Amino acid sequence: MRDTVASTESRSRSNSHSSSFALVDHYARAAQRRLSNFSVLNVLRTFPQFIPYSEGSYKARSKLTVQAINETIPLLSELAASVGKPKTPVTEIVDFPDNDEQRQAANALKQHFDAQGSDKSNHHSYHHLYGAILANREAMRSVIEIGIGTQHSDTVSYMVAGKPGGSLRAFRDFLPFARIYGADIDRRVLFKEERIETFFVDQTEPATFEQLARSVDGECDLIIDDGLHSPNANIQTLIFGLKKVRRGGWVVVEDIGHHALPVWQAVSALLPEHYRRHIVNEEHGLVFAVQRLE
Ligand SMILES: C[S@@+](CC[C@H](N)C(=O)[O-])C[C@H]1O[C@@H](n2cnc3c(N)ncnc32)[C@H](O)[C@@H]1O
Structure with missing residues (x-):
């Protein structure tokens, strides 16, 4: 017991x-x-x-x-600024189109972004900027966008809403004679269809930009950075873009956090005068837009 x-x-x-x-x-x-x-x-x-x-x-x-x-x-x-390079002022994205033709183009482009499932016009309001840049639709020959759009959550900068390739298709539909090139680190979203070609690029690896430069013939009307959204990746894209853009063409860096304004004031101060620089405020962040003048 x-x-x-x-x-x-x-x-x-x-x-x-x-x-x-x-x-x-x-x-x-x-x-x-x-x-x-x-x-x-x-x-x-x-x-x-x-x-x-x-x-x-x-x-x-x-x-x-x-x-x-x-x-x-x-x-x-x-x-x-202290040695005579004044800080680039911050302007508003809605003020970008400065005539009726550009405003109409912006409205038309918004419809394409929305129809193709890009967040460029429903979350952001980038159609004001791109409508102004691309208003002469028939004259545009080529656009490159870094960041095709992935929904794979194992990739940094994946989309929660939005369709992969949405913005590329919207630019293709809006610009009747342009070839549209996309590039992304996520090989699973690369695709090819009418007037659209895509390539692998890792914005933190300069060699991959050299490969992209060889894959895309000639100079481009517009080069967009909608990829990783970190300053080093952005600056790599700018180095590539400023060499690849035609005279009169644009390089645009999207989705810059407001807190990173000093980085872009410094970058702006480094660029020579034949690049017209804009720092543009948008509800969710800033945009750095450069036009090559000569
Ligand atoms: C916000 S999404 C692009 C959305 C698309 N442009 C649109 O408007 O519909 C960002 C993309 O950047 C890509 N990305 C992330 N890091 C990258 C890197 N280091 N190099 C290139 N692309 C990158 C992601 O794979 C993702 O597809």
């Missing part, structure tokens, strides 16, 4: 031990999962361009490094 009581007690002790172990294990795993969403960075090793090149504690130097990351680009823009 005593044996039985003892073994029952020991069983229940061991059950309660194993359930508390299971609980501890559960919480440990949950904590691990939460931690795995964060990176532990050594700031000094990760951002060598921005460290104070001086002696001091890790704590003090890492704080100064973060300050340098946040202040360096805005200060480049201030430096340019």
Whole structure:
């Protein structure tokens, strides 16, 4: 009998031990999962361009490094302004079309964006800008857009709503004689159809732009960056686009976060005068638009 009581007690002790172990294990795993969403960075090793090149504690130097990351680009823009390169003013996208022909083109283009499932006119209001740029529809010969549109959530900058290839088809339908080229990092969305061709590009890999430049004949009327939406990717696209755009043509970088204005003031200050620069405010962000004048 005593044996039985003892073994029952020991069983229940061991059950309660194993359930508390299971609980501890559960919480440990949950904590691990939460931690795995964060990176532990050594700031000094990760951002060598921005460290104070001086002696001091890790704590003090890492704080100064973060300050340098946040202040360096805005200060480049201030430096340019201080030596006589005035900051590019921010204008409104709705003011872009400046005559009736451009306004009509904008309205017509909006219908194409909406019909083809692009978010360029229902979420954004980019038709005002592209309507003005492309108003002379019959004269346009080629457009390149980086960012075809993927719905695969394993790709950064995937679309929650919106149809892959929607904007390419809208430009094709709007411009009767133009060839439309798309490029994307997600090979699953590449396609070919009437007057549309698409290619692989990774905006963080300059070599892939060289390949794209070889694949698309001649100079283009309009080059759009609607891809990764990070400043380095944008600037790679700009380097490619400014070489590939015809005289009078445009390079447009979409979806810039408002907080990144100083980056684009600095980029604008770097470009020579024969590129007309616009920083355009739109409800969900900024657009950087450049027209090549000569
Ligand atoms: C917002 S979607 C483009 C939407 C489309 N232009 C439209 O208006 O319907 C952004 C696209 O950028 C692509 N992308 C993300 N990172 C990229 C990279 N490093 N290089 C090229 N494309 C990239 C994504 O795969 C995605 O298809």
